[in-house]
Amino acid sequence: MSFQPIKFYQTGTFTVGNRLLPPEQRSVQASAKRFNSINSGHRACQGCGEALGARYAIDAAMEATDGQLVCANATGCLEVFSTPYPETSWQVPWIHSLFGNTAAVATGIAAALKVKDQGGTRVVAQGGDGGTTDIGFGCLSGMFERNDDVLYICYDNQGYMNTGVQRSSATPPAARTATTMAVGPEPGNVFGQGKFVPAIALAHDIPYVATATVADLRDLEAKVRRAMEIRGARYLHILVPCPLGWGTAAHDTIRMARLAKETGIFPVFEAEHGEIRAVLPIRRQLPVEEYLKPQKRYAHLFGKQPHVEVIARLQALADRNIRRYGLLEQA
Amino acid sequence: MEKPFAITLDPGSSLANRTGSWRTFRPEYVDRLPPCNAACPAGENIQGWLFHAEGGDYEAAWRALTDNNPLPAIMGRVCYHPCESACNRQNIDAAVGINSVERFLGDEAIKRGWKFHPSAQDSGKRVLVVGSGPAGLSAAYHLTRLGHRAVIHEAAPLAGGMMRYGIPKYRLPRDVLDAEIRRLVDFGVEIRLRTKVSNVLEALQDGFDAVFLGVGAHIAKRAYIPAGDASKVLDAVAVLHDMEGAQLPDMAPMLGRRVVVYGGGNTAIDVARTAKRLGAEEAIIVYRRTREKMPAHDFEVEEALQEGISIKWLSTIKEAGEDDIMIEKMALDDKGFPQPTGEFERIPADSVVLALGQDSDLGLLENVPGLVTDKGLVQVDAAMMTGHPGVFAGGDMAGNERTVTVAVGHGKKAARAIDAYLRGKTYAPPPKPELATFERMNPWYYSDAPKTVRPVLDIIRRQSTFEEVLGGLDEHNALFEARRCMSCGNCFECDNCYGVCPDNAVIKLGPGRRFQFNYDYCKGCGVCAAECPCGAIRMVPEEN
Numbered sequence: 009m010s011f012q013p014i015k016f017y018q019t020g021t022f023t024v025g026n027r028l029l030p031p032e033q034r035s036v037q038a039s040a041k042r043f044n045s046i047n048s049g050h051r052a053c054q055g056c057g058e059a060l061g062a063r064y065a066i067d068a069a070m071e072a073t074d075g076q077l078v079c080a081n082a083t084g085c086l087e088v089f090s091t092p093y094p095e096t097s098w099q100v101p102w103i104h105s106l107f108g109n110t111a112a113v114a115t116g117i118a119a120a121l122k123v124k125d126q127g128g129t130r131v132v133a134q135g136g137d138g139g140t141t142d143i144g145f146g147c148l149s150g151m152f153e154r155n156d157d158v159l160y161i162c163y164d165n166q167g168y169m170n171t172g173v174q175r176s177s178a179t180p181p182a183a184r185t186a187t188t189m190a191v192g193p194e195p196g197n198v199f200g201q202g203k204f205v206p207a208i209a210l211a212h213d214i215p216y217v218a219t220a221t222v223a224d225l226r227d228l229e230a231k232v233r234r235a236m237e238i239r240g241a242r243y244l245h246i247l248v249p250c251p252l253g254w255g256t257a258a259h260d261t262i263r264m265a266r267l268a269k270e271t272g273i274f275p276v277f278e279a280e281h282g283e284i285r286a287v288l289p290i291r292r293q294l295p296v297e298e299y300l301k302p303q304k305r306y307a308h309l310f311g312k313q314p315h316v317e318v319i320a321r322l323q324a325l326a327d328r329n330i331r332r333y334g335l336l337e338q339a
Numbered sequence: 340m341e342k343p344f345a346i347t348l349d350p351g352s353s354l355a356n357r358t359g360s361w362r363t364f365r366p367e368y369v370d371r372l373p374p375c376n377a378a379c380p381a382g383e384n385i386q387g388w389l390f391h392a393e394g395g396d397y398e399a400a401w402r403a404l405t406d407n408n409p410l411p412a413i414m415g416r417v418c419y420h421p422c423e424s425a426c427n428r429q430n431i432d433a434a435v436g437i438n439s440v441e442r443f444l445g446d447e448a449i450k451r452g453w454k455f456h457p458s459a460q461d462s463g464k465r466v467l468v469v470g471s472g473p474a475g476l477s478a479a480y481h482l483t484r485l486g487h488r489a490v491i492h493e494a495a496p497l498a499g500g501m502m503r504y505g506i507p508k509y510r511l512p513r514d515v516l517d518a519e520i521r522r523l524v525d526f527g528v529e530i531r532l533r534t535k536v537s538n539v540l541e542a543l544q545d546g547f548d549a550v551f552l553g554v555g556a557h558i559a560k561r562a563y564i565p566a567g568d569a570s571k572v573l574d575a576v577a578v579l580h581d582m583e584g585a586q587l588p589d590m591a592p593m594l595g596r597r598v599v600v601y602g603g604g605n606t607a608i609d610v611a612r613t614a615k616r617l618g619a620e621e622a623i624i625v626y627r628r629t630r631e632k633m634p635a636h637d638f639e640v641e642e643a644l645q646e647g648i649s650i651k652w653l654s655t656i657k658e659a660g661e662d663d664i665m666i667e668k669m670a671l672d673d674k675g676f677p678q679p680t681g682e683f684e685r686i687p688a689d690s691v692v693l694a695l696g697q698d699s700d701l702g703l704l705e706n707v708p709g710l711v712t713d714k715g716l717v718q719v720d721a722a723m724m725t726g727h728p729g730v731f732a733g734g735d736m737a738g739n740e741r742t743v744t745v746a747v748g749h750g751k752k753a754a755r756a757i758d759a760y761l762r763g764k765t766y767a768p769p770p771k772p773e774l775a776t777f778e779r780m781n782p783w784y785y786s787d788a789p790k791t792v793r794p795v796l797d798i799i800r801r802q803s804t805f806e807e808v809l810g811g812l813d814e815h816n817a818l819f820e821a822r823r824c825m826s827c828g829n830c831f832e833c834d835n836c837y838g839v840c841p842d843n844a845v846i847k848l849g850p851g852r853r854f855q856f857n858y859d860y861c862k863g864c865g866v867c868a869a870e871c872p873c874g875a876i877r878m879v880p881e882e883n
Contacts, residue, residue, distance in 0.1 A: 018393060018822040018831070020786035023872060025834025027850065028394060028822070037838040040847040048843045048860035049353030054361065055864035060841040094348035095355060225838060251864075259865030259878075262839055266783065 009286050010218070010278045011230035021226045036071045036229055037063075043070040043099065050097040051089040055258030057248035057265065058086055058136070058163045061222045065161050065246060066100060066132065068232035073130045077101070078117055082110035082135030082144055085170040086163060108143035110135050111151040114158040122157075130236060134161040137178035138168045141205045148205075152212035152241045159235045159242045162205065165250035173253040177202045180273075181325070182318050183305045185253070190308035199321060206277075209243040213282035216242040220276060222249070223265035227288050231278060238280075247274050255304020267299040272326035275333040289337035290330070296323045358842060362863030364878045366836075366856055371775035371828025371874060375422035375437060380740070381414070381477075381747040383407045385422055385437055386829055392440060392821035393831075400821075401444045401453060408747050409480040409523060410473065412449055412515045415442020416809070417506055418744045419636050427777045427827050431785065436812075436820045443817040449518045455526040460486030464761045467492065467547040469536045469703070472500020473743045474553030474734030476520065477750025478757075479528040482551075485758045489528050492542065494535035500555050501735070502743060504580045505606070507613050508805045539703045539730065549729045549757050552704075552717065553750065556697035556735035562601070562656075564691070569661035571595070575602070575610045575694035582613060595689025597621045599664055601656050602694030603633040608640060610692050611648045616805055623686065624650040627669050627677045642808065653677060654684075656691065664688045699736035722756035722766045723749060731757055775828025779874035784835065788823050830854070830875040836867035 014020045017028045025038030036042055045066035052059040070077055078101045081087050087104050090097040105113040114133035121129050133151075140148060140162040151158055167185050168174040175185040181199040184190040188197040209217045215238045220228040228246065235242040249256060249264040256264055268274040269288065273296060276288035297319060300306040309315045330336055373386040384407060391400035404411050415438055426434035447453075464487045468475045471493040479489035497503055498520050502511060524530060536542045543550050559574035566572050573592065581592045598614040600607045603626035611622040624643075626633060629652050633640065644650070653669040655677075663685050669677035698715045709726035711718040716739070717725055717732045724731050733749025735741045752768075759766035812820060830853050837845045837854055844861035845854050868876040 014786075016786050016788055016819065016822060018786065018824070018826075019784050019833055019872060022784040022786065023833035023835050024838025025832070027832045034834070035838065038834040040849065044843050046843075047353055048857070049356040049358055050842070051353075051356065051358070052841060054862045055866050056841045060839065060866075063841075063843070090353070095351040095353045097353040257865075259869040261841075261864075261866055262870050 009288055010227050010234065013226070024225055035225055036068050037225055043067045043075070045070055045098065045100050046090055047097045047099055049095075051092065052085070053250075053252050053258070055251045055261045056089070057222050057250060057261045058165055059089070060261070061163050061228075061246045061248040062086055062090075062134065064222065064225060064228050065134075065232055065244065068229040069130070069132055069159065069236055070100065072233045072236035076129045078121075078129060078131050079103070080105050080110050080114040080117060080131070080133045082133075082139030083107035084136035084139050085165070086134065086136060088170050107139050109147050110139060110144055111147040111158070111160055114160070115151050115154070115156040118157045130159070131157065132159045132161060134163065136169075137162060137164040137166060137205075138176045140164075141177045141203060145205075149208075149212070152209060152214050152243070155214060155240045157239050157241070159232075159244065161244045161246065163246050163248045165248050165253060167250070167253050169250045169253040178205070180322075182309060182322060183303075184308060185305070195308045196305070206243065206245045209245075210279055210282055210284075212241070214241040214243065215239070216278075216280055217245075218243070218278040219245045219247070219274070221247040221265040221269050221274060223262050223269060224276065224288060227276065234278070253305070255307070256302055260302060264299070264302065267294065267302075270294050271296045271299045272330040272335055273299055273322075275329045275335060277333050284333065287333050287335055290335050293336065296326050357859050358862050359844075359857075359859045362858070362861060363881055364863045364865060365858065365881055366861065366863070366865065366868050367877050367879055368830065368854065368856075369828070369875060369877045370772055370830075371779065372772045373775050373827040373829065374425035374427055375435075375827075377771075377774055378421040378425035379748075380421065380742065380745040381408045382751060383422075386824065386826055388444070389435070389437070389440065389821050389824040390826065390829075390831060392444065392818070393824060395818055397444055397447050398451075398453060401448045404441065404444060405455065407751060409455070409477060410445075410519050410743075410747060411441050412445025412519055413473075413502060413511060414744060414747070415439065415445045415811075416511050416515070416807075417502070419742055421744075427775070427780065428823060428825055430777045431782055431825075432787065435823045435825075439812050440817055440821050443812045443814075445515075445519070446811055448522075449515065454522060455480075455484075457527065458484050458486050462486040462761065464488065464548045465490060465546055466757055466761075467536075467542055467545075467550040468553065469539065469542075469550065470500055470553040470555055470734070471495075471498035471520075471530055472553055472555045472734055472746060473502060474555075474746035474750040474753075475500065475551065476523055476528070477747040478551040478553065478731075478733065478754045479750075480523055480526065481751050481754030482757060483527050485754065487758065487761065490547070491528065491530045492534040492536050493530060493532050496533055498530050498532065500553075501557075504557070504583050505576070505609075506743075507579065507582065507609050509612070509616065509808050510609075512807055536703050538705070540707060542703075543729075548761055549731065551750070551753050551757060552725075552730065552732040552736065553734040553746065554699055554701075554703070554736050556699045556741065558698045558700055559693060560696040560698060562693060562695055564656055564659050564693075566659040566691075567661055570659040571690040572659055573690060573692045575600070575606045575692050576697060578610055578692055579606070579613065591617050593690075594619060594692070597687050597689045598623070598692065599656070599686070599688040599690070600624045600692045600694055602626065602696070603628065603635055604694060604696065605635045605639055606697075607694035608635045608643050608648075610694055612643055612646060614692070615646055615648060621687075622648045623688075624648060625654045625656055625666055626650060626652060627655045628675075629653060629671065632675065651686075655679070657683065659688070659691050662687060662689060664691060697735070697741075701736070722759075723753035724756060724760070729760065772828075775874055777827075780825065780827060781870055781872050781874070782825070784833070784870075784872035785825055788819070826873045828874050831873060833872060835870050835872060836876060839866050839870045841866065
């Protein structure tokens with residue numbers, strides 16, 4: 009586990025704050041003086057996981073760097089809903105790059121800061137899964153192998169949601185998107201394609217790789233804090249449910265992230281120099297149906313004749329994650 | 340202003356974009372009624388006082404508790420805690436040990452000498468309270484708080500009513516009882532002992548503006564049992580009453596080695612356990628129905644069985660002889676009523692104690708115009724007033740649910756009604772908010788925590804002495820137990836709504852001041868309501 013959980017105190021460290029804990033033990037988000045790096049008035053959908061994840065992560069980075077932070081932002085939902093010219097929601101120095109070159113832009117900012125002897129100012133690059141795992145992947149891998157001093161944050165909502173929900177290489181198997189329709193003998197996205205970029209980042213042996221979800225705030229903040237203690241290339245991959253693209257109720261955003269973690273669909277772990285150091289264990293294990301059923305993108309699996317074999321394959325993927333990352337806590 | 344190449348507008352903030360206009364549902368903070376509070380016969384705000392105990396502020400917790408109930412140390416011992424049976428935490432692990440925390444607070448108050456703050460007002464009105472049992476003490480306390488003078492007339496030489504003369508010492512040590520009564524006297528409640536009221540209207544003439552009756556139910560009900568001259572048949576009220584006077588073991592009631600108790604209520608259990616402690620080798624309860632039908636509380640039956648008391652179910656006593664009794668087996672009919680089977684059995688017995696219920700002595704109410712009694716109970720309206728204006732009643736004499744907690748609740752309710760009556764108004768209780776059901780909560784956020792097991796005295800020890808059976812919590816585990824409270828339906832400032840809002844549309848007002856929605860930007864997604872652990876946010880449709 010990336011942080012020391014508080015064992016009891018009514019809600020322990022599960023809730024955002026906890027009035028029974030001293031202020032220094034509460035989360036950044038619990039503070040009335042948090043940065044609100046991304047401000048109100050942004051145009052994200054109701055219940056947007058990405059808007060939430062971005063505030064969680066950038067607020068934590070601002071806290072860790074004492075406000076000395078520059079953000080490069082790939083094209084995508086996050087950029088579109090936050091910054092329709094001339095308005096912006098960002099309350100940090102922020103630059104919009106192209107869709108595919110955020111990692112390279114961030115590398116350049118870091119180099120420039122070094123040249124100008126402002127090494128105290130840190131750099132974060134951020135983008136969605138499309139800009140990270142597909143279009144910007146070459147720049148990202150280059151940033152990793154050069155070990156540039158950048159924290160790259162990917163907000164993974166598993167598709168191109170901004171342009172109308174198209175498949176990305178982070179779209180999970182069987183999910184319906186505009187380009188993987190729920191038709192034919194194998195409806196939805198096909199099995200055996202796509203990639204899990206945290207594992208690829210791990211293979212670069214960079215100083216720090218971690219995954220997180222918007223359902224585990226304490227874990228997410230601890231990972232950002234740890235990442236900002238380290239120099240060199242760092243990668244944080246945050247699962248951010250998308251009510252629009254996943255076909256879930258706006259109020260279920262955090263619940264969906266929690267279910268993804270509790271079913272083993274999305275492994276939450278932390279690694280340094282290519283070695284996994286800690287995982288966030290499953291607290292109450294659930295079958296994958298609990299995660300799939302509330303999502304309309306999986307609706308074709310249920311209906312009158314449930315596709316039990318497809319559900320079984322998804323369960324097998326979750327079980328493999330549980331095995332591979334050791335997600336079940338040893339009693 | 341000089342602008343860079345291709346820039347024509349000044350940078351603007353997204354705050355100009357009032358996303359609140361998107362909303363079709365709006366979140367609202369609510370305070371729902373926690374199930375413990377809803378179940379409490381004394382009307383305690385349990386979630387409210389646990390809130391202070393969770394933070395370790397035991398005095399504030401005790402003060403919040405005593406807003407409704409002046410007898411926490413007593414209640415923490417003798418209450419049958421319907422609150423715990425209603426507790427939502429049962430759906431997660433086990434109910435919060437509310438009763439044990441209450442007792443801890445009560446004991447802490449005695450230890451630290453906490454007193455009630457004197458009432459600020461003085462109405463100049465005097466109210467007569469008849470009886471110093473839980474109903475009378477509670478009524479007198481609340482009347483004093485409301486600024487009236489309460490004078491209790493008590494027939495017995497000591498105050499406490501059935502708490503002293505009915506509840507055995509192993510359940511309620513007398514120093515605890517004395518301490519809580521003394522605190523009430525210090526608060527300004529006047530208690531006149533050995534003062535029997537034989538006519539309530541005459542007593543009222545003595546400068547009183549209203550009267551509250553809480554005389555209890557001290558007369559044992561009898562059943563006709565043919566008995567030989569040498570047989571020993573006693574009643575439970577007398578046995579328990581005599582225990583109070585017995586300072587030395589040889590002054591205790593003589594029950595013999597084999598004691599049969601007839602009845603199935605809590606009093607029957609109390610007598611059987613008392614008999615065992617007095618040295619009886621055998622204490623047998625004879626009850627005409629089954630365990631499921633028994634009015635005694637389950638945990639008391641369980642404790643009695645652990646102490647070696649045996650119970651003969653589906654049996655009635657047909658006759659009592661010198662050293663044995665004859666019982667008849669019963670069978671339940673279709674409607675669940677016991678019917679005789681004609682099958683008899685003799686069991687040895689040195690004495691038979693009848694615990695068949697009690698009646699009230701209503702002699703003082705003769706010739707009170709308008710006052711109605713039915714089956715030995717004084718009839719009262721929703722405000723605890725009898726048919727005679729200014730005469731109120733509560734406790735065992737006014738209801739069939741006869742517990743200390745119910746009596747305390749009656750006393751409180753009556754005091755509020757008397758206060759309204761004295762000011763020429765009628766008491767209208769405030770409307771109750773909707774119930775904080777488990778389905779309205781998000782239990783994910785509560786830490787896993789097992790119930791603290793209260794230390795139970797060694798079984799042998801409690802069979803032979805009158806020491807208290809249940810031990811208390813210490814400060815450490817009382818705090819732990821209090822923190823198991825989930826604060827159902829009432830904000831406990833966990834910051835979740837503030838944290839999980841994707842639109843920063845929740846304003847944190849600071850410790851103790853909770854939160855506020857910023858409807859300019861709230862899009863109405865409902866994440867805050869879904870992720871509120873305790874269910875203190877409601878989504879309501881927008882009108883337009």
